[in-house]
Amino acid sequence: MKLFFDDAEFDAQLQRTTAKVACRAADLGQVLSVAHRITPGDYASWYAQWFAEGRKEAELGRRESAYGHHHNAGEAWLRASEYFRCAYFFSRRYPQGAALVAAWRRCREAFRAAIPALPFAIEPVQIPWRHDIPLEGYVLHAGPSAALRAGGTTAPTVLMPCGYDSPVEEFYTLGGHEAALRGFNVVAFSGPGQAEMLHERGIPFRPDFEAVVGPVIDFVERAAQNDGRLDATRIAIVGRSFGGYLAPRAAAHEPRIGALAADPAQTDMGAVLAQRLPPDWLELLERGDPALNEKIWAAFPGIRGQEFWLARLRAHGLNTPLEYCQEMRRWTVDVEAIRCPAFVSYGEGDFAQATTEAFFQRLPNANKRLVVYRDATGSGGHCEGMGPAPYFSDLYGWLGDLWRS
Template sequence: MTLVLHDDLFDAQFVRALAYTRSGGAEIGECVETARRITKTDGELWYREWLATAERAEQAAVASTAAGDSVSARDAYLRASNYYRTAGLFLMGTPVDDRLRSSAHKQTETFRAGAALLASPPEILGIPYEGTTLPGYFFRAGDAGDDTPRPTVILTNGYDGTVEELYFANAVAALERGYHVLAFDGPGQGSVILDQGIPFRPDWENVVSPVVDVAVARPEVDAERLVLIGWSFGGYTAPRAASGEHRLAACVADSGPYDLYDTVIARMPGVLAHQLPDGNRLMLSVLEKALESTMRKPSAGWALRRNLWVHGVDDPMAYVELAREYSMKGREHLVRCPTFVCRTAGDDISADARKLTEHLTCPTEFVEFGHDDDVTGHCEMTGRAVFHQRLYRWLDGVLAGR
């Protein structure tokens, strides 16, 4: 069931924006009224209405700053950041729309303006990576100047999130529990794909290791209690990283695919999917035309348009082929640290998440959230607090003996 919007995907993205109310990234009324103005499944209308809401929130922040009300300014800037991110979602694809660039830059600008007014503002990082830098933030738990080593979570993202969104989705919950947080965007994500044009890569261990280097060099980070949390497609990249980066004390795979190729073909009609990769040419041509047709649809084609962009490929069949590289099959035994794997019932992206747990040889925990938990949606989007409760109960136990 949808909450406000009739289209499943549009409604899911509305819920995603709304989900950050608790962590300071949204106001219920602002989100609901914005969604009510989106009267059809139209990415242009979506952009205009969320942009208008973002601009009003930013204007409120500016007015509060002028009035000397830093608390209200902080809150409004942070909400504006989430709304600017939300505005650009359905513009993702190639060629890159200038409005996507603008909304993405505004979401970063307003986030930093709001975060600077937090009791403990984050440190903005440029993480050295293969001749360039990856954008990141270090959020300190506890009082400024307290360098007592603490457990630290590294947050890695999915296909269409940003490092700023990770603050609302996961960082606040970690900070409240006394964990430091290092959040970053890697290849294919956020400004790394938008501004640097660097696409995804499957060997995420080579992305995370430079991030771990930065983390363990900090005196306030307990290098023996370092945790990697990945959500959405990060539910694949996090365990993939843990299979090659062994300085991690624990790993979390939240709602990711076990094998991307299997996930992709599961969405195709069986009679066509069975022709891959080298089957009947006529049937493969039918499949290619069907995928190209789907890409033109405002809602149903969004994920495919986005996927081609972040992977740096030009056509759907090329994406299907490269999906084979993104798999944990045959690498499960390389993950040494305790690993928490979860999904929400009914989420097709993480349908095979349990298989990862079944093949891991390290200590594991598998949780499937569902209606009994009052949780629905990809990445437990209607119940992030429930997810965090289960995760940190497990994680505190894992780290207790270290």
């Protein structure tokens, strides 16, 4: 479904921001106004226009706050955060570059400025992880929900890891707000290869995401013991986009996870990548032949090709497309080891859902549900495009029923 741009990449990211209108993190008129000012296909124009819109909203937030209009200020800051995030999407080939880091830091600052005016209590947290390196995250405490709290004194806990390119602050608009409305507490966090870990520390992705989620659950357990505001006995993990690999990977190794949601579920990144390679490229990959690099760079010329490949290489701490293709073979999920109930979904036409239905069939727990969201209802595409409302209703309805039963 096209929104504005003929350029599929630009239109997909425009739709991503447009979907945030539902939780007041974007304004449809502003989004379309920015789109009209962008030179189609021009990454520099994309960055400049979204950055300018973010700066304008941040200034509005400061003025409204000075007037004592705290709700107005909070909404302006929330929009600023999203617009700054959108600005740097096509700058990820330089994950520590000045332009990306400037927009990413402003995205984080704006979200934190919005927190006091948001309808739920949210606190930034540093989750102990490895030596002196913490995981950045947020804890969102939901309001009262008697139905979900039946049988317990605290709302269930939903863990939300980032996706491939999401800052942790995006958790609020990608499901945190919807979870809280339905009475769930949320612990959102970024790990290696994501947000602060990548942009400031240069720490790349790692396939064993259970090594990240384990300390997060330790954090939840300590919080449950210390003040009782988090429930460590009812923990779900919800992964969207690249989180559709990260969450199942963690669930396969971490028995404290009581429920899994993956949208779309991804189980073998190397196999999916191999399906997209021409036979002669695949032969070079099998031999580990560096000639594959020349083939790929020739097929992906210019700044578009650089953005596509370098954004991925550098997020994984790699230097060549061959290294990336080899690395992806390590990214697998032992589906049969996932013992908890699971909600599995994808939007029709989602580029990342090649293994989702096979994943569902392999799940050993009979308490599982598969939902496909269709273009005809406005919910097709990656992460349900501009129509994620049915997904949120289905997921959190299923999760609520699970813990009430």
